[in-house]
Amino acid sequence: MSMTPPPGWYPDPNQPAVERWWDGTAWTEHRRTPGHAQAAPVQQGFGPAPDPAATAVMAPTASSGGGRAKVIALAAAGVVLVTAIVTGVVVLGKDDGDPRGGGPAPSPSAPTDPTPTATATESKSASPTSDPNVLVDDLNGITLPVIDGWEKAEGVINDEPTLQTPDTFDCPGDPGLCRYGEVTSHTVTSTDETSPKALARGDIKDATDSVYGKDVLDNEHYGGVSGHTKVKEGTVAVAGRSGYYVRWKVRTGKGAGGYVQSVAFKSSIGSEPMVIVRLSIDIAEAAPPLSDMDRIVKGIRSVGDNATGGGVGEDVGATPDS
Structure with a gap:
């Protein structure tokens, strides 16, 4: 059963560099740059999952790094952010002609089921041998x-x-x-x-x-x-x-x-x-x-x-x- 995501900021399916407001039923014309995400974070559980590599790059470093270290960290963070947005666009899909100017609704991330699924060969029970007599x-x-x-x-x-x-x-x-x-x-x-x-x-x-x-x-x-x-x-x-x-x-x-x-x-x-x-x-x-x-x-x-x-x-x- 499909689930409609709640209202929130999600990557715009038409403009990967910005985020767009989803009102719970359709896209609105409200957009913002990804830099505002610190003030109003995207709803958790929807869109692309955070990249662990971003945390590693932006973690505090020793003071000896100076300005060069800050520049490298900011540049790496920008690359990771753009990659996350592009990934979100791929997941959300292209514009399907929404009359309100938006693309398809953002899709909630599907949870991973840790329970192993038996293969067709394993789940099919063997038929007993028929006795010809x-x-x-x-x-x-x-x-x-x-x-x-x-x-x-x-x-x-x-x-x-x-x-x-x-x-x-x-x-x-x-x-x-x-x-x-x-x-x-x-x-x-x-x-x-x-x-x-x-x-x-x-x-x-x-x-x-x-x-x-x-x-x-x-x-x-x-x-x-x-x-x-x-x-x-x-x-x-x-x-x-x-x-x-x-x-x-x-x-x-x-x-x-x-x-x-x-x-x-x-x-x-x-x-x-x-x-x-x-x-x-x-x-x-x-x-x-x-x-x-x-x-x-x-x-x-x-x-x-x-x-x-x-x-x-x-x-x-x-x-x-x-």
Whole structure:
């Protein structure tokens, strides 16, 4: 924030040999020679700082110097004074067309901050090395294992943490590239439901449609969903928390279909929001084994906890469902 200097005598920005009166808002027409500074000194803290060399030259000397010493001292003092005035002119700048005939306002001397400032390199904290074997979901406070045959997805839609299989193939339905497997995690925001069982059962259809139904451009890469069979469901421990899962075998209009699973559980961070993890694996020779679903769910951890995993509890058997 700039500060307007108080009224006082300052070096005239247009005439370096004189001083001019600043009334606090603008220059006036009052001028004086620098010799009058002894009677009315310039406001302290503004304009050029005093030159230590001037004090040394004008200090009292031994009486043996006589008149020659006085002449030298006065001449040196004059040089120092002119230098100080010129320095002030440089600091204050040139005339900017002030209608009252003056230049820009005198600038207060900026105090020197003795506190050292860290350089950009020093102040920038180093980013921790990313573990290629772990996908971190900071929002929900969990990590998902990147097991063999899977990779972290980059630049995914909606920025949902995503695991995927690296290989792609031409989708059997509408044009596009499909993958053999995908895993995503997201916070439950569409409902206040806190029952893992109710959430998993309510999410499984949406999870199926997100993989095998229409995409955001109304493409049906698998020819749409023609039916499903509930393979199993039950309780499951996820990151040390009690959760619930539902798995469907999905039939599609084109292609062999695949398996979809929804897992619901409560996060262990913040307000402990409910979390949904969705998993899908195609039915294809090149697809990963179905057991990868169990391995990934079992390997989910809370952020910062490498010990507490999970596992499947009780479940119910396969149930046909149209």
